[in-house]
Amino acid sequence: MGTAILPPVCFTSLETNLFKVITLTLAVAGAVSSAHADEGQWQPHQLPQLKSELKRIGITIPAEKLADLSKHPLNTMVSLGGCSASFVSNSGLAVTNHHCAYKAIQRNSTAEKNYISEGFLARTKAEELPAGPDAHMYITDKVENVTDQVLKGLTAGMSGRARHEQVENRIKALIADCEQDKAYRCSVPSFHRGLEYYRIRQMMIRDVRLVYAPSDKIGNFGGEVDNFEWPRHTGDYSFLRAYVGKDGRPADPSAENIPYQSKDFLVVSAQGLKNGDPILLAGYPGRTSRYKLPAEIRFARDRSYPAKVAESKADIAVIQAASEGNKTAEVRYASVVKGINNGLKKTEGLLAGFARKDLAAIKDGQDADFRAWYKQHGDNKALLSELDAVIASDMALSEQETAWTIIHTGEMLKSARTLYRVAIESEKPDVERHADYQQRELSFIAGRLNRLEQSYLPNVDQARFTAALQRYNKLPEQAHPPGLDALLPAPESVVSLYQQSQLGNTATRLGWLNKNRAAFDASDDAFIRLAIKLHEIDMALENQRKEVDGNLERIIPQYMQAVIAWKKSIGKPVYPDANSTLRVTYGTVAPYTPRDGISKGPFTTVEGILEKDTGKAPFEAPVNLLASIKDKHYGIFKDKVLNSVPVNFLSTADTTGGNSGSAVLNKNGELVGLNFDSTYESITKDWYFDSAITRAIHVDIRYMLWVMSEVDHADNVLKEMTIKYPAK
Incomplete structure (x- = not known):
């Protein structure tokens, strides 16, 4: 099949005013209040338009604060360039998924010292291992609409290639201007398939180190067999740390570097969630195709x-x-x-x-x-x-x-x-x-x-x-x-x-x-x-x-x-497809019915690990973890309703690839879990959001804390975080 080259066409009023459409888009976002669905991967600046929706599900954080990149909680969110993470201390400690830190774990492993199967814990900062030359952390601190600069003055007579190269050149100029301070990495992605362009500035931290990762018998329990499946029993979490030069600015990896002093960090809440509770989820979703033909x-x-x-x-x-x-x-x-x-x-x-x-x-x-x-x-x-x-x-x-x-x-x-x-x-x-x-x-x-x-x-x-x-x-x-x-x-x-x-x-x-x-x-x-x-x-x-x-x-x-x-005229939500930029989604803890007669969720517990364990990969749990489950050494992490430690839970949040490691927050903005997967029935949400069956899968923070305390004895990491424990 050959490539069709289209002849030039006359510009209509639609394209002539292309760079002015942001007002329309923001206005349309306000129409979501009538939708009553958890669909949407929202740009932070759109969140004030969602006040009624956030209030409806029970979120107490003011929408204006939630939209501010300089304020908690968005100033704690981190991109790993393909995954998401969040700061949980003021010393650059960030939590993400085990599979997001997998390259760092594998990089430091050998056949004789296999941190993949054995796990890794640095008891001191001096023991932390380099995550690798291609490991970076990106902290978004500025987003500005540059649609005018990118699109203004493009003519109808341009060939496709000439037009594309003109847009590319303008984007390169905008990036070069933004990156005069070498501490920052800038980008100009398009939104709504080229309708809008935003320049995004991110501090780029180049010295990232591995702090703690459980064995893959925990972090990848169930392996590919359980991938995208529910019920799930995977402790998909790891910890990394950001390091900078002594002046506090990003620097190349060096033994002289010091931990990054993050402006803010998430408080960890072990007080738990229950069915129907609201959640917020923030991270860097990769790509969706909701507007494809x-x-x-x-x-x-x-x-x-x-x-x-x-x-x-x-x-x-x-x-x-x-x-x-x-x-x-x-x-x-x-x-x-x-x-x-x-x-x-x-x-x-x-x-x-x-x-x-x-x-x-x-x-x-x-x-x-x-x-x-x-x-x-x-x-x-x-x-x-x-x-x-x-x-x-x-x-x-x-x-x-x-x-x-x-x-x-x-x-x-x-x-x-x-x-x-x-x-x-x-x-x-x-x-x-x-x-x-x-x-x-x-x-x-x-x-x-x-x-x-x-x-x-x-x-x-x-x-x-x-x-x-x-x-x-x-x-x-x-x-x-x-x-x-x-x-x-x-x-x-x-x-x-x-x-x-x-x-x-x-x-x-x-x-x-x-x-x-x-x-x-x-x-x-x-x-x-x-x-x-x-x-x-x-x-x-x-x-x-x-x-x-x-x-x-x-x-x-x-x-x-x-x-x-058109969507505005029928009261439908309007948000851009995911494009690896910072987004916020919301939802509730909820079960689902994948097919007639079957209801699933919304929590799994450590008893399920015992049921699944076969003693062979991918269902081989560590011996000391199994012993703690059998002895019911649950302590303060036992959920009173479940009568056990919850491992994973479901929510209606709208997520996709790139959201791995995204912080799951309770109504007060406290960390209660990490996103790491979706149910098998939800995978087509990249193309079409079906609220009845779309469910994201999260690690419950209580399981993470229980493993860290009871199994891996990661006391130094626990001590570094600020944790709100349930009342005894």
């Missing part, structure tokens, strides 16, 4: 998701076969496999959800209603046909991009391509470089290249690359990027590439970051030679993507502005 749902359901499942399963099988009997390989690839498995189960859950409820048909009905409304109220009569065409071009290109991704399954080709692109981009002034290869990105690139030392073995990587080439060769011809096939090595020749490359050596790999393009052109390293051969294909795909994205960025915002106006 029916055609985009069908593409995901019928093509892209099944392909992703097949690819993930194949890659996991290759890694496991190549690692069999090798303890070092099992440790080094533990985090890689865990990440692939998590994505696999989520994608399988999405497909199961699509099969259980025809979301495309639901969206068909909504789309028909919208189009009927737009026919009466819309200004640009050509908008919907243009929208359909640009969505089709996006889907066509994505199949070739998927094929391109498959051939980069191995780390050596991926590293070589990254290094070569750095050399090419470094020849340009920094402002003219691709955003991913500007000077500000080089330390992150170096961190990823460095980390391979703990997650790479030549024989495993060779097996992955060989199998990936074999899978690529079986793809339909139309999915192959033009010209690529002739440049790829035959699967049987892969072994020679590894024999003729030194990129597997960390020092050699990092050394290439400082070399110019001429050095690459003169190199006889097999993977560098392959990366050079593939560069033109890479650029062709990138330029096609710019053309398609530029057309999307022109058409989709017009569509979204119309959707917002």
Whole structure:
């Protein structure tokens, strides 16, 4: 299928006033009060519009305070760049999920000293371990609307690529201005699919250390079998600490650094929750697709998701076969496999959800209603046909991009391509470089290249690359990027590439970051030679993507502005899709009925661990934990209603990937749990929020505190936190 290039169209009043829409969007948010549902991943500045909803469920924190980034509780929230966390002391101690700290745990583990299975506890700050060169904490302190600066003056006659590059250049300029103080990392993400842009400033802490993580027999109890399932009995928590220079500013990792003095921190409440209690949840959700069209749902359901499942399963099988009997390989690839498995189960859950409820048909009905409304109220009569065409071009290109991704399954080709692109981009002034290869990105690139030392073995990587080439060769011809096939090595020749490359050596790999393009052109390293051969294909795909994205960025915002106006007219909530920025959601502790005759939730207890324990992974609990359960050493952590220690609980909060580690707060803003998962029936909430069955899964803070006190004796960590215990 070819890529459709749309002709320029005349701007309507919708697009001419695009940068003025924030007033409309905020006004629409106020309409949520009539919705009486817990749907929505809200930008902090929208929260004052939700006063009636927050009051309805019982939240006592004033909405204006809740919306203020400089005040408790939002000033305690932290992004880990893919997960969320929160400060729980004024000395930079942050709590997050076990699976969010998994790379740090795995990085410090060996076959002889395996902190994954044994757990880790630093009794003193001097014993805390480096989380790794790619571990960072981001603290959001400023958000400003820059829609005008990004969009004003764009003309109708621009090609998609020209438009996209103009937007990119403006965003780079806004970021460069924001990052004059090197303590900060700035970004300019779009909201409502390009309708609005906000510049977000975050303090970036570069020295992060592992403080405490329970054994994965607690932190990952149930493993992939229980992933996305309920009932659940997983103690998915860990503690990290942020370190800064002696001047209190972010600094590179150093033994001279001191703990970060956080402006505020969360008080931990062990007083517990009960069914029906309100909760708030704050964090950095990754991506949702609530405003996608029916055609985009069908593409995901019928093509892209099944392909992703097949690819993930194949890659996991290759890694496991190549690692069999090798303890070092099992440790080094533990985090890689865990990440692939998590994505696999989520994608399988999405497909199961699509099969259980025809979301495309639901969206068909909504789309028909919208189009009927737009026919009466819309200004640009050509908008919907243009929208359909640009969505089709996006889907066509994505199949070739998927094929391109498959051939980069191995780390050596991926590293070589990254290094070569750095050399090419470094020849340009920094402002003219691709955003991913500007000077500000080089330390992150170096961190990823460095980390391979703990997650790479030549024989495993060779097996992955060989199998990936074999899978690529079986793809339909139309999915192959033009010209690529002739440049790829035959699967049987892969072994020679590894024999003729030194990129597997960390020092050699990092050394290439400082070399110019001429050095690459003169190199006889097999993977560098392959990366050079593939560069033109890479650029062709990138330029096609710019053309398609530029057309999307022109058409989709017009569509979204119309959707917002339509939703306002029918009293529906309006919030932007998740995009890894700070959001607040709310809900209540609640059970659910996944199917007729079955009711689940909302709490599990430690007795369930006894019932599930088999003595073998993934249902192997630590011996001392089992003994404490059998002896009922529950102390003050026993819930009087449950007559046991609660482990996990459900809520109606609207969450997604990236919310892992998000703080779950009670009505007073005190920490009562950590978000870590969703029920299997909820996975399709990325596309459609169904309040009847959508449930988030949280670790109950009482279980965390009980394990820390009774099992792991993490007394120093407990002492550092401020904890409100229940009355005796």
